[in-house]
Amino acid sequence: METLKKEKTASTKQVTKKISGAEAIIHCLLAEGVDLIYGYPGGAIMPLYDELYKFQDKLTHILTRHEQGATHAAQGYARVTGKVGVAVATSGPGATNLITGIADAQIDSTPMVCITGQVARHLLGSDAFQETDIIGISTPVTKWNCQVTKASEIPEVLAKAFYIARSGRPGPVLVDITKNAQIDEFDFSYEHCTGVRSYKPYPKPNIKAIEEAANLINAAKKPFIVFGQGVILGQAEEQLKALVEKAGIPAAWTILGLSAMDTEHPLNVGMVGMHGNYGPNLLTNECDVLIAIGMRFDDRVTGNLDTYAKQAKIIHFDIDPAEINKNVKADVAVLGDSKVTLDLLLPMIKNNTHESWHNEFKKKHVIEFEQIIKNDVYPTKDKLTMAEVIEEINIASGHKAIIVSDVGQHQMIACRYAKFKQTKSNVTSGGLGTMGFALPAAIGAKMGAMDREVVAIIGDGGYQMTIQELGTIFQNKTPVKIVVLNNDHLGMVRQWQELFFESRYASTVMVNPDFVKIAEGYHIESKRISERKDLKATIKEMLASKDAYFLEVKVEKEDNVFPMIPSGASVSDIRLK
Amino acid sequence: MEKKWFTISVYSENSVGLLNRISGIFLKRHINIESLNVSKSEIDHVSKFTIVVYTTEDWVRNIVGQVEKQIEVIKAFYHTDEETIYQESALFKVASTLLFDERNIQNIIKDSNSQIVTVSREFFVLAKTGRRNEIDEMYQQLKPYGIMQFVRSGRIAVTKSEMKISSLLKEFNQ
Numbered sequence: 221m222e223t224l225k226k227e228k229t230a231s232t233k234q235v236t237k238k239i240s241g242a243e244a245i246i247h248c249l250l251a252e253g254v255d256l257i258y259g260y261p262g263g264a265i266m267p268l269y270d271e272l273y274k275f276q277d278k279l280t281h282i283l284t285r286h287e288q289g290a291t292h293a294a295q296g297y298a299r300v301t302g303k304v305g306v307a308v309a310t311s312g313p314g315a316t317n318l319i320t321g322i323a324d325a326q327i328d329s330t331p332m333v334c335i336t337g338q339v340a341r342h343l344l345g346s347d348a349f350q351e352t353d354i355i356g357i358s359t360p361v362t363k364w365n366c367q368v369t370k371a372s373e374i375p376e377v378l379a380k381a382f383y384i385a386r387s388g389r390p391g392p393v394l395v396d397i398t399k400n401a402q403i404d405e406f407d408f409s410y411e412h413c414t415g416v417r418s419y420k421p422y423p424k425p426n427i428k429a430i431e432e433a434a435n436l437i438n439a440a441k442k443p444f445i446v447f448g449q450g451v452i453l454g455q456a457e458e459q460l461k462a463l464v465e466k467a468g469i470p471a472a473w474t475i476l477g478l479s480a481m482d483t484e485h486p487l488n489v490g491m492v493g494m495h496g497n498y499g500p501n502l503l504t505n506e507c508d509v510l511i512a513i514g515m516r517f518d519d520r521v522t523g524n525l526d527t528y529a530k531q532a533k534i535i536h537f538d539i540d541p542a543e544i545n546k547n548v549k550a551d552v553a554v555l556g557d558s559k560v561t562l563d564l565l566l567p568m569i570k571n572n573t574h575e576s577w578h579n580e581f582k583k584k585h586v587i588e589f590e591q592i593i594k595n596d597v598y599p600t601k602d603k604l605t606m607a608e609v610i611e612e613i614n615i616a617s618g619h620k621a622i623i624v625s626d627v628g629q630h631q632m633i634a635c636r637y638a639k640f641k642q643t644k645s646n647v648t649s650g651g652l653g654t655m656g657f658a659l660p661a662a663i664g665a666k667m668g669a670m671d672r673e674v675v676a677i678i679g680d681g682g683y684q685m686t687i688q689e690l691g692t693i694f695q696n697k698t699p700v701k702i703v704v705l706n707n708d709h710l711g712m713v714r715q716w717q718e719l720f721f722e723s724r725y726a727s728t729v730m731v732n733p734d735f736v737k738i739a740e741g742y743h744i745e746s747k748r749i750s751e752r753k754d755l756k757a758t759i760k761e762m763l764a765s766k767d768a769y770f771l772e773v774k775v776e777k778e779d780n781v782f783p784m785i786p787s788g789a790s791v792s793d794i795r796l797k
Numbered sequence: 798m799e800k801k802w803f804t805i806s807v808y809s810e811n812s813v814g815l816l817n818r819i820s821g822i823f824l825k826r827h828i829n830i831e832s833l834n835v836s837k838s839e840i841d842h843v844s845k846f847t848i849v850v851y852t853t854e855d856w857v858r859n860i861v862g863q864v865e866k867q868i869e870v871i872k873a874f875y876h877t878d879e880e881t882i883y884q885e886s887a888l889f890k891v892a893s894t895l896l897f898d899e900r901n902i903q904n905i906i907k908d909s910n911s912q913i914v915t916v917s918r919e920f921f922v923l924a925k926t927g928r929r930n931e932i933d934e935m936y937q938q939l940k941p942y943g944i945m946q947f948v949r950s951g952r953i954a955v956t957k958s959e960m961k962i963s964s965l966l967k968e969f970n971q
């Protein structure tokens with residue numbers, strides 16, 4: 221019985237002569253519309269690299285400086301384009317170096333296909349040189365994985381891999397290909413995969429559930445929307461905006477939902493979660509209907525579940541049935557692609573404004589502005605703050621840049637204060653919180669959106685986790701703008717130590733190298749500033765540059781990010797200091 | 798929420814790595830698999846996992862959601878003991894001398910409804926199919942006489958209600 225649906229399309233390849241498995245991989249990638257991949261060569265993947273050499277006019281391979289960088293670059297590319305990112309590595313250490321990026325892509329639903337070389341079939345299980353059980357290792361962090369030991373299996377497995385990576389709730393897929401399968405020749409033909417029997421990526425929308433959702437929304441006095449990346453992945457930005465405007469509902473975002481809606485939209489009330497905005501967090505526990513769209517109630521968003529939105533009816537829109545009732549019980553669950561379900565919902569929604577409810581958010585914003593935002597963005601103290609740097613970038617880029625942030629205080633500040641007009645503009649490691657993500661992800665983001673400004677915001681700690689990717693930037697002349705907000709500490713951990721461990725700064729003080737000299741070593745234009753008077757002009761200069769640019773900003777060493785919901789506390793217990 | 802026994806039935810494609818994927822879902826949540834059986838199902842080329850867990854309904858629902866999410870899983874269900882017909886099998890290897898020397902052994906065989914599978918000069922083997930408590934009871938009865946080897950299978954179960962796999966598969970082929 222057939223378990224796959226296949227389709228011949230215009231790009232379906234039929235090569236008449238026998239070709240090697242390695243060449244077949246190239247034809248599969250081209251047929252899937254891939255023209256850019258990231259990777260690192262080694263013994264077990266050399267046949268593929270030999271073909272990449274021959275096909276370099278059709279398929280660009282970017283040599284990163286570490287396989288982890290290849291995965292993050294592929295992720296950055298996928299996040300700004302919506303296409304599948306591809307990363308390639310050799311067996312053994314090459315393959316294991318991919319794991320962090322794969323885990324990151326899994327938890328942040330990023331479409332990615334990783335291809336690893338493997339020792340030849342007859343050596344499997346013999347502890348051969350650079351043999352590692354990458355299928356076993358990657359199983360818990362992949363949407364799907366598969367080992368190929370015969371050349372003739374390559375087209376079907378890769379077609380299935382791309383289909384699974386991009387459909388439904390996207391995610392990473394790993395295909396492990398033994399060396400003999402890359403070398404052996406076979407009659408190649410390619411058909412796209414359009415269905416897998418045991419896999420239903422797009423649940424059929426249930427009209428009754430949508431009607432129930434509409435009734436709840438129409439009757440609500442204090443409705444509140446929280447949207448996540450599901451809106452971006454489902455390309456439902458227009459539908460979200462229409463819903464917000466028609467029903468007059470204040471809407472807040474999770475860190476991965478950021479940029480799905482113009483940050484300046486009057487009904488966009490900011491970020492939820494641990495370092496989110498005051499109003500959206502507090503009022504989560506005052507709304508009467510909470511409409512969650514394409515988000516998964518992560519613990520960094522909800523705080524203590526026992527005190528999370530207990531007063532509200534919950535409507536949960538999601539494409540993944542396993543997310544429904546996982547953390548928060550839904551009164552109404554609407555399964556399906558966000559664009560499809562919101563399109564069905566919209567005609568049932570009555571016009572409304574909810575002005576006094578919206579005013580509650582404005583009042584809370586005034587409190588947050590007076591106590592936090594003002595001091596962050598318009599500081600009066602000597603030392604520079606992270607937020608004023610972000611604000612200068614907002615001004616100089618006209619809210620049009622793609623911001624790629626790493627993990628830590630600078631990430632929270634970047635996400636709190638960066639302004640966006642356009643979707644798919646905020647690239648950050650949300651679910652996994654992977655330090656070292658931003659520099660390689662910015663390379664992928666830039667290559668995926670050459671017409672846009674890409675600014676990486678990185679801490680001095682995370683920067684040194686993947687700093688070697690400066691080599692990739694240099695070699696490929698990738699014009700990314702790199703801003704290191706240097707507080708000479710692992711700031712976010714230091715903040716927790718200050719607040720919850722009586723300021724015992726265990727291993728969070730960083731003695732840093734001369735970052736400007738390092739960038740210069742890679743022939744990247746670079747500058748260091750530490751004074752406010754230099755900020756505006758330098759940011760302008762950086763954005764005006766046609767090439768890569770490195771900027772180190774020395775900021776206050778012991779600033780804290782507020783508001784903050786201490787881990788395990790209720791959203792109502794959000795602290796302003 | 799109260800803990801109960803649940804039988805999870807998983808219909809899947811016949812795929813090598815799937816057992817690993819499924820067991821990982823339990824491992825991650827520290828939920829012990831009390832028994833596991835993998836076999837063919839009523840549909841050609843479709844496998845069936847029967848997994849028994851002792852946990853709360855919230856957890857079992859969550860797990861079944863995660864299991865069903867795996868690409869090669871066609872459908873997963875969970876049922877309580879009342880909703881299923883279930884059995885386990887056990888084999889007892891016992892010294893043959895007992896069969897002749899101990900009158901009570903013959904009573905145990907008769908009362909427990911077990912079968913003699915084989916008899917040799919040294920040992921004989923009893924097979925018992927039934928609920929776990931019945932097998933445990935027989936074990937306790939035989940124990941004083943000496944059990945040379947004992948093994949019990951995982952639970953196998955069918956449900957009283959329908960599990961509509963065939964129609965699901967038909968839908969795909971349309």
Ligand SMILES: Cc1ncc(C[n+]2csc(CCOP(=O)(O)OP(=O)(O)O)c2C)c(N)n1
Pocket residue numbers: 626627628629630631653654655656678679680681682683707709710711712713
């Ligand atoms: C790979 C990895 N290791 C450790 C952590 C834990 N961690 C989270 S934030 C942080 C500090 C980050 O410091 P830095 O990059 O300097 O940024 P800052 O917080 O100072 O802005 C650490 C160590 C992590 N998220 N990722």
